[in-house]
Amino acid sequence: MNSLKKLLVATTAICSVTAGAFATDLEVTHWWTSGGEAAAVAEFAKAFNATGNNWVDGAIAGGGGVARPVIISRILGGDPMGATQLNHGRQAEELVEAGLMLDLTDIATEGGWRDIVNPTGLLDSCTVDGKIYCVPVNIHSWQWIWLSHKAFADAGVDVPSNWDEFTASADALVAAGKTPLAMGQQSWQSSGAFGVINVAIGGLDLWTKINVNKDAEAAAGPEMAKVFEAYGAARVLSEGSNVQDWNQATNMVITGEAGGQIMGDWAQGEFQVAGQTAGVDYTCLPGLGVNEIISTGGDAFYFPKNDDPEVTAAQKELAKLMISKPVQVAFNLKKGSLPVRGDIDMSTANDCMQKGLEILAAGNIMPDGNQVLSADTSGQIEDLMVEFWNDTSMTPAEAQAAYAAIIAEAD
Structure with a gap:
């Protein structure tokens, strides 16, 4: 065999190995872009790449409020990704009903x-x-x-154990130069804080009457x-x-610039990346220390339909990996979420995770x-809470x- 033939054989062999190593590229869209989130999603990518497929990261910065319209638009527009993050619930309802999502x-x-x-x-929400x-x-x-231990130590007061404290x-x-409550300017943050205060101050029964039973009278009661008075107080804080x-905003708590932040347990990933220890550097209070309860929301992955059987096989491989024991442990430990x-x-x-x-x-x-x-009702509530948070002339x-008017028309 002459040298040219040897080179061709070697090149063919290398290409074959490379093609086999990355059998299928799968673009995965999500909105996990902070330090803690990036560390967590890397666990999914690592597990998927180990199968010989290739995770093509499609991170969309700006959070779910920015990412979801982009994701949905691409699917409806005929440019679907291989897999996409959405929240548990009704966000993909219309896409499923339109026959655009893969049956798992x-x-x-x-x-x-x-x-x-x-x-x-959680599985019912996928069904x-x-x-x-x-x-x-x-x-x-x-x-x-x-809650930041440093902020309260600097202020000369004990770390609170509940919302009233x-x-x-x-x-x-404030006298120590701290911001009592850290809050970012993205709309979902102030709206989410309202939901937390709603349950902590109003209780689960009231929340259920309004959100599940759509009881407008209770919403106006x-x-x-x-709840709205407490939400107004949070606005001032x-x-x-x-x-x-x-x-x-989480970093304000980490550095001691702020006393606390109302935020979901994904904040734990930021504390971990910063090298902070729960119970030593910061305290976490479920239910604001008033009603110790957790909501079982979170994230799920959907897989838009496609005509390529190899892509479909890779989609199902990723779905199985995401719920496998080792990946559930590795991912959630870094994400700060529960498996x-x-x-x-x-x-x-x-x-905090043990709590x-x-x-x-x-x-x-x-x-x-x-x-x-529904996504429409949730959007209306979010818009209202943002308006209230930013317009101090609006009273509770x-x-x-x-709010009661929105609930009266809710679906």
């Missing part, structure tokens, strides 16, 4: 998802007409406040008025929080708003009246 029932049945997903309501269209990957709860410490924090992104599997060892989780696991085990859970309200009573 076969691998869900094979993998016994109905037996391992805890709570089963339409008896068929399963997504894989739940975590349980994220909004129901937390994160937190609000009572505000003057000392005196119990809900207390956030004055001076001039950051945009949620993780920038969707009830049969894995999370003994290495930090103190969440204990609350979950005790059954003190509630559905996420995305699971009970005025905001409550507008």
Whole structure:
């Protein structure tokens, strides 16, 4: 064999190995772009690439509010990605009904998802007409406040154990040059804080009447008025929080610039990346220390339909990996979320995650708003809360009246 033929043979062999190593490229869209989020999503990519396929990262900065319209537009426009993050609930309802999402029932049945997903309501959120269209990957709860030990030490007051103690410490924090409540300017942050205060101050029964039963009278009632008064107080406590992104607000807590932040448990990933320890550098209070309950929202991955059987096979391979034991542990430890599997060892989780696991085990859970309200209703509520948060001339009573009107027409 002459040298040219040898070169051709060698080149062919190299190309064959390369093609086999990356059998299928799969673009995966998501909005996990902060330090902690990036570390977590890398666990999915690593596991998928180990199969010989290739994870093509399609991160969209700006959070779900920015990413979801882009994701949905691409799918409807005939330019679907291979897989995409959405939240548990009704966000993909119309896409599924339009026949644009891959049916995962076969691998869900094979993998016994109905037996391992805890709570089963997460899988119910993936189910339409008896068929399963997504894989739940975590349980994220909004129901937390994160408190900086440094900020309270600088202010000369004890770390609060509940919402009332937190609000009572505000003057000392301000006197020490701190912002009591860190809050980013993205709309979903202030809206999410409203939901947390709603449950902590109003209680689960009131939340259920309004969000599940669509009881407009309860939404306009005196119990809900207390929630709006507390939300108004939170608006005052956030004055001076001039950051945009949620993780920038978290960093204010990490550095001791702010006393606390109402944010979901994904904030834990930022504390981990910063090298901080739960119970030492920061404290977490589920339910604002008032009603210890967690919402069982979170993230799921959907897989838009395509005509390529190799892509379909890669999509199902990724779905199976995402819910597998080792990947569930690796991903959720870095994400700060709780696993969707009830049969894995999370003994290495930090103190805050252990609190969440204990609350979950005790059954003190509630559905996420995305699971009970349509995207349209959720959007209207978010718009109202943003308006109230940014327009200090709007009173809590005025905001409550507008809120009750939305609930009266909710679907």
